[in-house]
Amino acid sequence: MTRSDQPTRHLVSFLGMAxxxxxxxxxxxxxxxxxxxxxxTSPAAGAxxxxxxxxxxRTCARVAVVASGLLTVAVVTLAGLGLAxxxxxxxxxxxxxxxxxxxxxxxDFELPYRRxxxxxxxxxxxxxxxxxxxxxxxxxxLSGIDLSPLxxxxxxxxxxxxxxxxxxxxxxxxxxxxxxxxxxxxxLALHRSPVTGRLQLIGAAFVSYGALAINEDAFVxxxxxxxxxxASRYSPVISALHVLGVSGLAIGLTxxxxxxxxxxTNTPAATVxxxxxxxxxxxxxxxxxxxxxxxxxxxxxxxxxxDQERAERLELFGRTxxxxxxxxAVYDEDGTLVLANEVATLTLATTDLGTCPAEAGExxxxxxxxxxxxxxxxxxxxxxxxxxxxxxxxxxxxxHRQDVVFAVTAASLRASESWSGRRRxxxxxxxxxxxxxxxxxxxxxxxxxxxxxxxxVAAARSWIGFTQHxxxxxxxxxxxxxxxxxxxxxxxxxxxxxxVSGLLDQATATEGxxxxxxxxxxxxxxxxxxxxxxxxxxxVLTLGDLPHVEADPELLVQLFGNLLGNxxxxxxxxxxxxxxxxxxxxxxxxxxxxTDNGLGVPEDQRDVVFDRLSRAxxxxxxxGSGLGLSICRTIVERHGGTIRCEAADPTAGLTGTxxxxxxxxxxxxxxxxxxxxxxxxxxxxxxADTTRVRGTLGSGPSTT
Numbered sequence: 185m186t187r188s189d190q191p192t193r194h195l196v197s198f199l200g201m202a203x204x205x206x207x208x209x210x211x212x213x214x215x216x217x218x219x220x221x222x223x224x225t226s227p228a229a230g231a232x233x234x235x236x237x238x239x240x241x242r243t244c245a246r247v248a249v250v251a252s253g254l255l256t257v258a259v260v261t262l263a264g265l266g267l268a269x270x271x272x273x274x275x276x277x278x279x280x281x282x283x284x285x286x287x288x289x290x291x292d293f294e295l296p297y298r299r300x301x302x303x304x305x306x307x308x309x310x311x312x313x314x315x316x317x318x319x320x321x322x323x324x325x326l327s328g329i330d331l332s333p334l335x336x337x338x339x340x341x342x343x344x345x346x347x348x349x350x351x352x353x354x355x356x357x358x359x360x361x362x363x364x365x366x367x368x369x370x371x372l373a374l375h376r377s378p379v380t381g382r383l384q385l386i387g388a389a390f391v392s393y394g395a396l397a398i399n400e401d402a403f404v405x406x407x408x409x410x411x412x413x414x415a416s417r418y419s420p421v422i423s424a425l426h427v428l429g430v431s432g433l434a435i436g437l438t439x440x441x442x443x444x445x446x447x448x449t450n451t452p453a454a455t456v457x458x459x460x461x462x463x464x465x466x467x468x469x470x471x472x473x474x475x476x477x478x479x480x481x482x483x484x485x486x487x488x489x490x491d492q493e494r495a496e497r498l499e500l501f502g503r504t505x506x507x508x509x510x511x512x513a514v515y516d517e518d519g520t521l522v523l524a525n526e527v528a529t530l531t532l533a534t535t536d537l538g539t540c541p542a543e544a545g546e547x548x549x550x551x552x553x554x555x556x557x558x559x560x561x562x563x564x565x566x567x568x569x570x571x572x573x574x575x576x577x578x579x580x581x582x583x584h585r586q587d588v589v590f591a592v593t594a595a596s597l598r599a600s601e602s603w604s605g606r607r608r609x610x611x612x613x614x615x616x617x618x619x620x621x622x623x624x625x626x627x628x629x630x631x632x633x634x635x636x637x638x639x640x641v642a643a644a645r646s647w648i649g650f651t652q653h654x655x656x657x658x659x660x661x662x663x664x665x666x667x668x669x670x671x672x673x674x675x676x677x678x679x680x681x682x683x684v685s686g687l688l689d690q691a692t693a694t695e696g697x698x699x700x701x702x703x704x705x706x707x708x709x710x711x712x713x714x715x716x717x718x719x720x721x722x723x724v725l726t727l728g729d730l731p732h733v734e735a736d737p738e739l740l741v742q743l744f745g746n747l748l749g750n751x752x753x754x755x756x757x758x759x760x761x762x763x764x765x766x767x768x769x770x771x772x773x774x775x776x777x778x779t780d781n782g783l784g785v786p787e788d789q790r791d792v793v794f795d796r797l798s799r800a801x802x803x804x805x806x807x808g809s810g811l812g813l814s815i816c817r818t819i820v821e822r823h824g825g826t827i828r829c830e831a832a833d834p835t836a837g838l839t840g841t842x843x844x845x846x847x848x849x850x851x852x853x854x855x856x857x858x859x860x861x862x863x864x865x866x867x868x869x870x871x872a873d874t875t876r877v878r879g880t881l882g883s884g885p886s887t888t
Contacts, residue, residue, distance in 0.1 A: 194240070201238070205231040205252055208350060209259040213341075215439050224435055224459045226342045228256065229316070230350025232281045237288070237297040237355050245285065245295060252550040253278045267881060271324040280316030280343060284351075297364075306468070313343035334405050334453045348467045349431045360421050370421040372766045381489050385422070385855050392430050394439055399444045404462060407434075411466060421735060431463050473760035507677075510614045511590075513538070515563055516598070517607040528613070535588055537561065537578040537613065567611045575616070578751030580663035589617045644676035651732050681845040698736050702855040705765070705776075711740035712765060720748035720761070726837075728766025731774040732855035735823050743819045744778070746812035747848055751780035755841035764836040767850075772853040773825070779833045781842030790829040816848075825851040 208231035215223045227436075232252040241246040248433030253274040260270035287308035288297065317340040325333055330340065358365065373384065379509060388410035395406035407430055413425040437443035440461045445458045463500040476834050511528035524532065532538040538558045562572040573593045580586045597608040647669045654665070705712050706727055716725050718741070725748070733740075748763055755761035759781065767776035785793055794817040821828040832838065 185211075186420050191567060191656070197575060198244070201235045201248070202251055202255060204253050205235055206259050212346070213263050213265075215435050223342055224345070224438055224456050225347035225349065225463065227350040228252075228278060229313075229343050229346035230348070230352070230354060233284055233347055233351035234354040234764040236281055236285050237295070238358055239295050241295055243352070249278055249281055251268045252281065254649050265531045269329070273319060275323070276316040276319040278346075279319050280312045283315040284347060287311050289726055295766060297359070302471065309344050309347045309352070313340050313349060314342050319553030320449055332453070335456070338453050338456040338460065341457060341464070345431075345460050345463045345467070349428065349463065351425060353467075357421065357424055360797060365421055365441045367421060369421050369424065374418070374422065385414060388428060389429070392426070395631060396434050396443060404444050405465075408466060408469060411470050414472050418475050418554070420474040420478050423470055424608070427467060430466060434459060434462060473815040511610045515558075515561070515611060517557060517567060517609070519563065522608060531613070531615070535578045535580055536589060539575065540803070548684070561592060561596050561611055563611070567607055568597050571595045572649045575620070587617070588615060589620050590614060591616045643677070644673045644680075647672040648773070698739070700734050700736055703733050703735055703737050703740060705733065705740075705767075711737055712744050714741045715744035715748055719745035720752045720763075723748055723752050723761040723763055726762070726764045728764065730765065730767050731769055732778070734853045734855045736874070739819045739822070743816050745777050750812055751782050756781065756783060759842035762838050762841050765837055767852055770772060772835070772854055774852045775834055776852065777836070777847055779836035779847040780836055780849065781838040781845045784832065784844035785829050786847050787831075793829055794827070820850055820852065823852055825853065827851070
């Protein structure tokens with residue numbers, strides 16, 4: 185609908201409500217019981233309220249109030265009740281509707297009205313009908329009409345019945361319609377329900393209607409239990425329709441004298457009051473039951489949604505904790521294990537982290553129902569302080585006990601006290617043995633690196649200080665002294681630069697991103713030949729059969745560069761440095777053997793030679809940072825492999841070409857196709873190998 189159509193739609197709606205109000209005025213006039221002067225109900229009061237509460241704004245509500253008064257005067261006058269009575273009824277109706285609207289809509293004035301607050305509705309009906317009755321009581325004597333107190337009470341009752349049945353029941357049906365629960369939809373839903381449900385509804389309605397037709401006062405209120413049952417079992421819309429049907433039938437039967445309430449022995453006022461008591465009782469009980477039933481249904485729906493959400497959260501929590509790499513456990517205040525994820529269960533079963541004092545080192549905790557706080561967990565501290573974090577050293581079980589370090593965080597679960605009555609502690613622990621060892625190694629490495637860096641810095645500072653002293657003292661400068669000082673400073677700075685470069689290479693090998701590819705080690709431009717060209721151009725490199733590996737080519741260049749560089753640095757004096765590389769497959773792994781003819785590594789140092797800043801031949805004065813082999817181990821381990829140092833392999837063919845030599849055995853992942861590159865064809869060896877000329881050796885016809 186376009187904006188231009190909205191004013192027309194609002195006008196049509198307004199005129200429709202005006203016509204409905206006029207009809208309700210006539211219905212009230214003709215609902216007077218036989219021989220009576222007062223109507224049993226005033227549906228016009230409810231129609232006016234419905235008109236006001238369904239308006240979209242305050243302006244519409246004000247116009248509706250004025251229009252209802254004018255229509256009352258016109259219809260009542262035309263009905264022959266006189267202008268004075270018409271004016272009095274109109275004024276009382278305007279006051280009554282205004283009071284009800286103010287009570288209902290305060291403190292948050294909101295139109296159209298869309299919320300049903302039953303206590304406020306009851307207060308509004310009572311207050312509004314009392315206000316209208318007070319205006320009528322004050323004006324009736326001026327119109328020449330005298331009403332007894334009982335008749336005035338009946339006047340109040342008819343206004344209250346009209347406000348409740350037509351007004352608030354109508355507003356309720358209208359708001360339900362706007363919320364998508366229209367009468368047509370609810371009736372259609374009822375039609376789709378099981379046949380037994382429909383038959384039960386029809387039977388209950390028949391009992392309610394039949395009780396009104398029985399010409400005995402005692403049976404009239406039998407119409408209430410079926411109506412209450414319908415309100416508790418069916419939707420509020422169906423209940424409201426049933427209330428309107430029973431009320432209309434009761435008013436019609438009473439007006440025509442066919443109701444037990446319209447007995448001839450009753451006075452007209454007593455008949456009207458009896459009918460009003462019945463209608464108000466019906467209205468309040470059914471509406472209360474319907475509201476409570478709707479609230480119960482809503483609460484049950486919310487409860488089901490919460491249960492489903494809670495179940496989903498528990499499932500998500502269970503899956504999350506099961507996927508955690510950290511152990512998670514919940515302990516009761518007496519040490520009872522309440523909950524544990526898979527990691528925690530495995531950890532508690534293989535270590536003594538969660539054992540009682542008497543069980544430590546023997547069996548997993550708990551075993552025999554005893555209650556005690558695990559000795560190695562800070563549960564008592566968490567219960568007292570709320571949260572505790574600490575490193576805890578535990579021991580593995582079995583014959584070969586090992587120390588295991590856990591980072592443990594324990595937090596008291598205060599919320600558990602409200603629903604379980606017991607304090608509980610959440611414990612999260614993680615195995616940090618390797619992490620702490622790595623941290624200690626880094627600390628040791630930093631200390632040793634600082635020590636090694638301090639020596640060249642001190643040497644350079646000493647040489648510079650020597651020359652500075654000569655200059656400041658005014659001594660005659662000797663060119664040889666200056667040259668010696670500069671040479672010493674340069675050597676110290678070279679040493680420091682070499683160490684810093686080694687540290688940088690170590691960091692790159694440790695933290696750089698792995699780019700694994702299928703790598704042929706025997707290719708002319710492969711990692712071995714590139715490493716030789718960069719680090720050991722004067723080494724003779726011979727290759728045997730070599731497997732393809734799945735590794736980062738750049739890190740392989742760094743790996744073999746350090747091994748070949750060591751072969752050159754620690755070559756036997758007077759001999760050409762030679763290196764032979766060969767390998768093969770061992771399952772899905774590639775095994776490489778790198779053998780040189782150098783000075784060799786003493787047997788007692790073959791394990792520690794891979795440590796940072798460790799050097800096997802410090803006393804020879806060979807320049808080096810002590811990081812080369814440590815970098816090699818880091819690269820190999822990042823590929824999931826190992827490296828070890830052994831005595832030279834005699835099958836490499838280097839025996840007698842230099843020193844005792846060394847063999848480094850490397851384990852790397854083989855490529856998927858496990859291809860093996862054959863050894864290159866042998867070439868003629870150089871005529872002499874008694875001298876080392878850097879940059880020329882290794883380029884003869886026998887090298888690869």
